[in-house]
Amino acid sequence: MQYSEIMVRYGELSTKGKNRKDFIRQLGRNVRHSLHDFEGLDIRAQYDRLHVALNGNDSTAVIERLKGVFGIENFSPVIKLEKDFEAVKETALQMIQAQYEPGMTFKINTRRQDHQFEYDTNQINDKLGGHILRNVPGIKVKMKNPDITLRVEVRLNGIFLSSETIPGAGGLPVGTGGKATMMLSGGIDSPVAAYLGMKRGVKLDMVHFFSPPYTSEQALAKAKELTSKVAGYAGSINFIQVPFTKVQETIKEKVPEGYLMTIQRRMMLRIAAAITLARGDKGVFTGESLGQVASQTLESMMAINDVTNLPVLRPLVSMDKTEIIKIAEKIDTYDLSILPFEDCCTIFTPPAPKTRPDLEKTRNFEKLIDVDGLMQEALDGIEVTVIHPGENFMNQSEDVFAELL
Numbered sequence: 001m002q003y004s005e006i007m008v009r010y011g012e013l014s015t016k017g018k019n020r021k022d023f024i025r026q027l028g029r030n031v032r033h034s035l036h037d038f039e040g041l042d043i044r045a046q047y048d049r050l051h052v053a054l055n056g057n058d059s060t061a062v063i064e065r066l067k068g069v070f071g072i073e074n075f076s077p078v079i080k081l082e083k084d085f086e087a088v089k090e091t092a093l094q095m096i097q098a099q100y101e102p103g104m105t106f107k108i109n110t111r112r113q114d115h116q117f118e119y120d121t122n123q124i125n126d127k128l129g130g131h132i133l134r135n136v137p138g139i140k141v142k143m144k145n146p147d148i149t150l151r152v153e154v155r156l157n158g159i160f161l162s163s164e165t166i167p168g169a170g171g172l173p174v175g176t177g178g179k180a181t182m183m184l185s186g187g188i189d190s191p192v193a194a195y196l197g198m199k200r201g202v203k204l205d206m207v208h209f210f211s212p213p214y215t216s217e218q219a220l221a222k223a224k225e226l227t228s229k230v231a232g233y234a235g236s237i238n239f240i241q242v243p244f245t246k247v248q249e250t251i252k253e254k255v256p257e258g259y260l261m262t263i264q265r266r267m268m269l270r271i272a273a274a275i276t277l278a279r280g281d282k283g284v285f286t287g288e289s290l291g292q293v294a295s296q297t298l299e300s301m302m303a304i305n306d307v308t309n310l311p312v313l314r315p316l317v318s319m320d321k322t323e324i325i326k327i328a329e330k331i332d333t334y335d336l337s338i339l340p341f342e343d344c345c346t347i348f349t350p351p352a353p354k355t356r357p358d359l360e361k362t363r364n365f366e367k368l369i370d371v372d373g374l375m376q377e378a379l380d381g382i383e384v385t386v387i388h389p390g391e392n393f394m395n396q397s398e399d400v401f402a403e404l405l
């Protein structure tokens with residue numbers, strides 16, 4: 001069907017009272033950004049709904065994009081007609097036929113703003129319903145929970161028909177929740193945590209630690225590519241890479257094996273916190289999930305969290321791995337995440353890290369290294385790249401996959 005516009009209904013933001021204006025403005029901006037490469041669209045974010053006039057663009061492609069914009073509860077492709085009732089009947093019938101499968105039920109739901117129109121609401125329901133019953137063999141009317149609801153709105157400027165409600169991504173528009181940093185590894189969990197953080201309206205800066213030559217170029221490229229996958233929800237994302245080799249080598253040399261992991265994590269979080277403050281961000285997201293590995297017990301979290309007062313947000317804290325994987329598959333990061341390029345943590349993880357590190361001992365062992373000097377050196381070496389949705393970083397990625405399979 002050639003639709004004239006997509007009508008977008010807001011999600012949770014409608015309940016946000018005085019912030020409502022900001023939310024609608026931000027959502028409008030995000031929708032415009034996500035559809036920037038379509039020509040001739042007319043996007044209007046109004047008080048109760050957002051309208052995307054297609055002006056000849058293909059609705060399917062626009063719908064796919066809209067599915068990735070947080071803050072949208074659902075949306076409907078709409079056909080706008082002149083006030084010609086014969087044309088309304090014809091189009092209504094086509095819309096139903098496009099969706100009808102044997103045994104389905106329907107109802108017509110009319111709203112009339114234009115009281116000059118030749119028929120009132122009941123007459124419109126009756127006439128359109130009758131026309132459909134006569135022309136779609138087997139279809140039945142059902143008032144409660146029908147399979148298809150055909151909405152008819154008679155407005156001053158035309159008659160609008162829609163028969164489909166497509167679920168949106170939910171959540172809050174990215175940007176309305178402020179900015180934070182995300183500690184992004186190349187694993188399964190952190191991209192999912194990033195997705196969930198953005199879903200609550202937070203704009204994220206990615207911080208990634210890498211340790212050449214212990215970690216490969218491909219490991220770095222993988223983290224960038226994961227960022228480009230989730231950038232679809234955010235527009236674009238700053239990717240901040242932090243050289244971590246010197247820190248890890250020093251810790252490995254100076255600190256007892258049982259505390260290597262805890263102290264490495266403290267250094268990561270310290271550096272991430274410094275970057276957070278320097279950028280004016282307000283918190284640090286991680287992909288940690290309680291009990292998943294040695295560094296993710298409550299005792300470990302306490303010993304690691306000790307280095308900062310910033311909120312450390314862990315969207316996956318109570319999720320099972322299977323639940324996390326389900327989301328990773330949905331957001332299309334899973335296949336990339338499972339490519340086995342060694343991460344900086346895997347390489348320097350001792351065979352038996354302490355699952356219950358002692359806070360006092362941790363603090364004392366850390367005195368064996370030059371915390372401030374190492375931190376400064378790492379911060380001096382950071383590089384920032386702006387990553388856009390769908391950008392590719394894994395060169396010859398097909399060969400890479402082929403080799404691994």
Ligand code: ATP
Nearest residue numbers: 183184185187188189190207208209286287288295
């Ligand atoms: P993930 O799948 O996200 O890598 P994981 O289960 O492998 O998580 P860890 O390796 O223990 O768990 O890492 C826990 C969290 O620490 C990660 O989710 C991420 O937020 C952060 N982290 C780990 N490695 C890095 C890294 N190289 N750069 C930035 N953050 C990291």
Ligand code: MG
Nearest residue numbers: 185186187343
């Ligand atoms: Mg990991």
